[in-house]
Amino acid sequence: xxxxxxxxxxxxxxxxxxxxxxxxxxxxxxxxxxxxxxxxxxxxxxxxxxxxxxxx
Amino acid sequence: xxxxxxxxxxxxxxxxxxxxxxxxxxxxxxxxxxxxxxxxxxxxxxxxxxxxxxxxxxxxxxxxxxxxxxxxxxxxxxxxxxxxxxxxxxxxxxxxxxxxxxxxxxxxxxxxxxxxxxxxxxxxxxxxxxxxxxxxxxxxxxxxxxxxxxxxxxxxxxxxxxxxxxxxxxxxxxxxxxxxxxxxxxxxxxxxxxxxxxxxxxxxxxxxxxxxxxxxxxxxxxxxxxxxxxxxxxxxxxxxxxxxxxxxxxxxxxxxxxxxxxxxxxxxxxxxxxxxxxxxxxxxxxxxxxxxxxxxxxxxxxxxxxxxxxxxxxxxxxxxxxxxxxxxxxxxxxxxxxxxxxxxxxxxxxxxxxxxxxxxxxxxxxxxxxxxxxxxxxxxxxxxxxxxxxxxxxxxxxxxxxxxxxxxxxxxxxxxxxxxxxxxxxxxxxx
Numbered sequence: 105x106x107x108x109x110x111x112x113x114x115x116x117x118x119x120x121x122x123x124x125x126x127x128x129x130x131x132x133x134x135x136x137x138x139x140x141x142x143x144x145x146x147x148x149x150x151x152x153x154x155x156x157x158x159x160x
Numbered sequence: 161x162x163x164x165x166x167x168x169x170x171x172x173x174x175x176x177x178x179x180x181x182x183x184x185x186x187x188x189x190x191x192x193x194x195x196x197x198x199x200x201x202x203x204x205x206x207x208x209x210x211x212x213x214x215x216x217x218x219x220x221x222x223x224x225x226x227x228x229x230x231x232x233x234x235x236x237x238x239x240x241x242x243x244x245x246x247x248x249x250x251x252x253x254x255x256x257x258x259x260x261x262x263x264x265x266x267x268x269x270x271x272x273x274x275x276x277x278x279x280x281x282x283x284x285x286x287x288x289x290x291x292x293x294x295x296x297x298x299x300x301x302x303x304x305x306x307x308x309x310x311x312x313x314x315x316x317x318x319x320x321x322x323x324x325x326x327x328x329x330x331x332x333x334x335x336x337x338x339x340x341x342x343x344x345x346x347x348x349x350x351x352x353x354x355x356x357x358x359x360x361x362x363x364x365x366x367x368x369x370x371x372x373x374x375x376x377x378x379x380x381x382x383x384x385x386x387x388x389x390x391x392x393x394x395x396x397x398x399x400x401x402x403x404x405x406x407x408x409x410x411x412x413x414x415x416x417x418x419x420x421x422x423x424x425x426x427x428x429x430x431x432x433x434x435x436x437x438x439x440x441x442x443x444x445x446x447x448x449x450x451x452x453x454x455x456x457x458x459x460x461x462x463x464x465x466x467x468x469x470x471x472x473x474x475x476x477x478x479x480x481x482x483x484x485x486x487x488x489x490x491x492x493x494x495x496x497x498x499x500x501x502x503x504x505x506x507x508x509x510x511x512x513x514x515x516x517x518x519x520x521x522x523x524x525x526x527x528x529x530x531x532x533x534x535x536x537x538x539x540x541x542x543x544x545x546x547x548x549x550x551x552x553x554x555x556x557x558x559x560x561x562x563x564x565x566x567x568x569x570x571x572x573x574x575x576x577x578x579x580x581x582x583x584x585x586x587x588x589x590x591x
Contacts, residue, residue, distance in 0.1 A: 107327075133331055160293070
């Protein structure tokens, strides 16, 4: 098992992702690792982060 | 009027006419015994495998691992100097490597791999490795890696990734504006220094400072260079090389300020081309390895070319007593023979020559007092002509080597001295 944490709290500087963009990018990242064959044991979405546990 | 050039610890000067320092110092040691200059030991090939350019990391037990930057191969060098191929990464060429919390991490364009430190050393072939442990979202060319505080920090495009102290992987822990690509990382006390590049045709970039907690960076400064290439390993200063003209900058705490320029540089610098060896900060550019160092706190920071490698250098790394250089398809280290040292004195320009003030003066010759002398060659350039080789005379009673013939009258005289075999000289006098 290993843990991936994707933080959803956005920065406040010009040019940084906002919260919606962070959520979107987190979803895309999860899709990316699924496509690579990683087995996701759990995926817990919280207000400030999403915690993904993979089988490896 | 004679001139005595003996301030070796000043290092290379800033321009041809700058009378402080030397126009060039190649393969020289000016810090080992203050007041004299001697040849450094030459780099010698230690192994022809790895036969590819590599970045490297040294483990706690002294084993060093070389990760090819042109293929997926990884070689081990034991502390005793025995090399072996331990792995071939199917994800392709490596972009970075770093030891962190008991694991040796290595990055390719799109994957982060790892193996435990213990098994990296003990396994003849890395059966327990995980080449695709985690995935990068951006398959970019730069994967700078740096450890500070409680994390291993990795640049991936415009994002900083973190592997924390429990080996939790955190993608996009910090995102920079999308035009920036992270090219180099280093530490500033507890903060992370983030060097960037926008593109090879964009004449500026930025340095970002991040406290590693906030979702935004905490400081930034625009740097008028095509990218930040490499941080120097230097105690109590934050120095980096940027652009393609050999400029070095230091970080004041809020801004990047020019520190030095290495003359004659026209190319970028590889990110693993710095190390600290026996207290001296070393930076490799092309085939040369320069030190930025001062032995005494009252001395100026001196740039000196200490070593020359046979090929273009990809990375350098040091152990307690040796320096290892990857480049040109070989690994070189400090050998047992002395390098040929070349020293060029400054040349004053014709209009403002401080000796003659525009009027010709008589110059008798070049005199080199020495402590010990191998073979010493002297060439002289008069009035901006070509260097002409001179017949030299060794006077062992006076312990000096001098040119035999009288120069006559001249506006400017520049000397180039070549030391072959161990020579320890005290000064170069133009009289």
